[in-house]
Amino acid sequence: MNAAAAMMLRSVPAAVGLALFLGLAGVAEILLRFGVLNRFVVPPPSDIAASFGRLFAEEHLLTRFLATSQECLYAMVLLAIIGVAAGTALQQMPLLRRACETWIASLASAPIVLMYPLFLVIFGRSNATIIVMGVIAGLPPVILKTVEGLSGTRKVLLDVGRSFSLTRRQMFLKIMLPAALPTIFVGLRLGLIFSLINIVGVEFLINFGGLGQLINDLAERYDLPGMYATIVFVILVSVLFFLATERLERWVGRA
Amino acid sequence: MTLASQPVSNIWADMPILSAKGISKKFETAEGPLIAVNNVSFDVAPGQFLSVIGPSGCGKSTLFNIIGGLTEAYDGTVTVAGETVRGPHPSIGMIFQEESTFPWRTVLDNVCFPLEISNTPKAQRVEKARHFISLVGLSGFEKRYPAELSGGMRQRVAMARTLASEPKILLMDEPFAALDEQTRLLLGDKVLQIQQQLQQTTLLITHNIAEAVQLSDRILVMSYRPGKVKRVVDIKLPRPRTSEIVTSAEFGMCVAQVWNDLREEATRGMQEAERLR
Numbered sequence: 001m002n003a004a005a006a007m008m009l010r011s012v013p014a015a016v017g018l019a020l021f022l023g024l025a026g027v028a029e030i031l032l033r034f035g036v037l038n039r040f041v042v043p044p045p046s047d048i049a050a051s052f053g054r055l056f057a058e059e060h061l062l063t064r065f066l067a068t069s070q071e072c073l074y075a076m077v078l079l080a081i082i083g084v085a086a087g088t089a090l091q092q093m094p095l096l097r098r099a100c101e102t103w104i105a106s107l108a109s110a111p112i113v114l115m116y117p118l119f120l121v122i123f124g125r126s127n128a129t130i131i132v133m134g135v136i137a138g139l140p141p142v143i144l145k146t147v148e149g150l151s152g153t154r155k156v157l158l159d160v161g162r163s164f165s166l167t168r169r170q171m172f173l174k175i176m177l178p179a180a181l182p183t184i185f186v187g188l189r190l191g192l193i194f195s196l197i198n199i200v201g202v203e204f205l206i207n208f209g210g211l212g213q214l215i216n217d218l219a220e221r222y223d224l225p226g227m228y229a230t231i232v233f234v235i236l237v238s239v240l241f242f243l244a245t246e247r248l249e250r251w252v253g254r255a
Numbered sequence: 256m257t258l259a260s261q262p263v264s265n266i267w268a269d270m271p272i273l274s275a276k277g278i279s280k281k282f283e284t285a286e287g288p289l290i291a292v293n294n295v296s297f298d299v300a301p302g303q304f305l306s307v308i309g310p311s312g313c314g315k316s317t318l319f320n321i322i323g324g325l326t327e328a329y330d331g332t333v334t335v336a337g338e339t340v341r342g343p344h345p346s347i348g349m350i351f352q353e354e355s356t357f358p359w360r361t362v363l364d365n366v367c368f369p370l371e372i373s374n375t376p377k378a379q380r381v382e383k384a385r386h387f388i389s390l391v392g393l394s395g396f397e398k399r400y401p402a403e404l405s406g407g408m409r410q411r412v413a414m415a416r417t418l419a420s421e422p423k424i425l426l427m428d429e430p431f432a433a434l435d436e437q438t439r440l441l442l443g444d445k446v447l448q449i450q451q452q453l454q455q456t457t458l459l460i461t462h463n464i465a466e467a468v469q470l471s472d473r474i475l476v477m478s479y480r481p482g483k484v485k486r487v488v489d490i491k492l493p494r495p496r497t498s499e500i501v502t503s504a505e506f507g508m509c510v511a512q513v514w515n516d517l518r519e520e521a522t523r524g525m526q527e528a529e530r531l532r
């Protein structure tokens with residue numbers, strides 16, 4: 001098979017995905033036009049697509065998008081540092097692990113976003129509140145997956161390390177951490193999803209910052225096409241960070 | 256006579272590089288204490304290839320872990336060149352039964368690992384690693400990851416990695432158990448060739464009679480529970496050897512002799528296992 005044909009073949013899944021998406025949008029459009037769905041609740045996809053130009057020009061959509069992305073980036077860095085460190089501490093101290101693992105897991109399902117008044121008092125109506133709440137919401141999966149990854153290191157790899165008389169530190173840095181990396185990244189991706197939801201949610205609630213605030217504004221003005229168009233950009237942030245973590249994983253794995 | 260059975264003490268005993276004396280290990284199980292290894296003693300002379308063979312459940316792997324220093328609570332002493340060993344010893348290089356390459360490192364980086372730990376300068380590290388990679392016949396695969404290699408190739412990477420630490424004694428626990436018979440014979444060739452080139456003292460734990468006879472100077476036949484040395488068989492097949500030796504009449508005689516000793520133990524092991532079912 002030649003290179004061009006191979007590339008064509010590789011782009012088939014993406015093309016099918018796009019076609020499916022456009023197909024669903026088309027179905028929604030038809031249902032709305034024939035009045036099966038109420039267009040005061042769901043705006044027609046064509047209106048959503050048409051609103052992008054207006055959003056970029058009048059509502060600074062790009063700036064908002066960058067603001068939310070930046071908050072997400074800070075949250076990711078903090079998540080990785082705090083989450084992996086906490087997970088490591090838990091894994092290294094069995095007592096602490098048995099004491100904390102359950103309630104860290106239950107924290108994942110707690111509606112932390114509702115605690116925003118507390119953080120407003122501490123950090124004010126600022127980026128700090130948004131980022132901190134995002135980090136707290138995303139921490140449980142990072143911590144738990146770090147513990148799981150480190151504990152799941154295959155025994156024979158540890159035995160190899162012991163047979164080469166590795167120190168505790170070498171054992172951790174050269175064997176356990178690289179072995180756990182794929183699992184840790186699963187946790188980081190999961191944590192980032194929670195973070196993004198909370199970041200946009202807090203922006204919405206405290207009417208400050210990026211896309212969440214814009215969604216709030218547009219909703220209050222009853223600009224439904226604009227609101228849905230902005231939600232598309234929230235999804236775009238998520239995609240962006242998913243790709244970024246994949247890149248990061250490959251890069252860290254080699255280093 | 257191409258082979259002879261004799262007690263443990265013999266000509267090699269005057270200057271053993273590895274010596275095990277009165278090794279015993281007891282495990283506490285739900286059904287009471289289980290003696291896995293009972294009073295096992297042997298010596299390995301420099302450059303000698305010794306195999307420990309026995310049925311499943313004769314404590315072979317326990318012995319491997321004790322000599323490698325991975326098991327600390329046991330009775331008896333292990334000495335390397337006269338020095339008593341507790342815990343992993345730099346003179347002993349281990350090769351494990353299970354797949355043990357680091358999947359996140361390339362072949363070259365896997366083999367560089369022990370040299371990295373010993374702080375060997377980078378250029379020297381790579382040069383040495385390349386040497387051992389070519390010794391196990393994997394030149395050209397330096398940049399590949401283990402996932403891109405076959406099981407036999409991965410086991411050779413693990414072998415090169417252990418050899419790169421230049422151990423005085425190579426300790427192997429059924430390194431070819433997971434491989435098919437043909438690959439096993441060809442890898443046996445590789446081991447013979449490497450052993451010849453490096454004059455590597457080797458202790459092989461195995462349950463495969465043909466493999467033990469093909470590679471060894473001497474075979475310790477272990478009994479089923481408790482694991483004791485039942486007999487010592489010296490293999491006087493000429494060296495250098497290749498896998499072609501498996502077709503010779505002498506090879507067949509050696510295999511038969513070992514099997515004679517082993518059959519009784521294996522039968523007992525099988526009956527015991529069935530009784531417990």
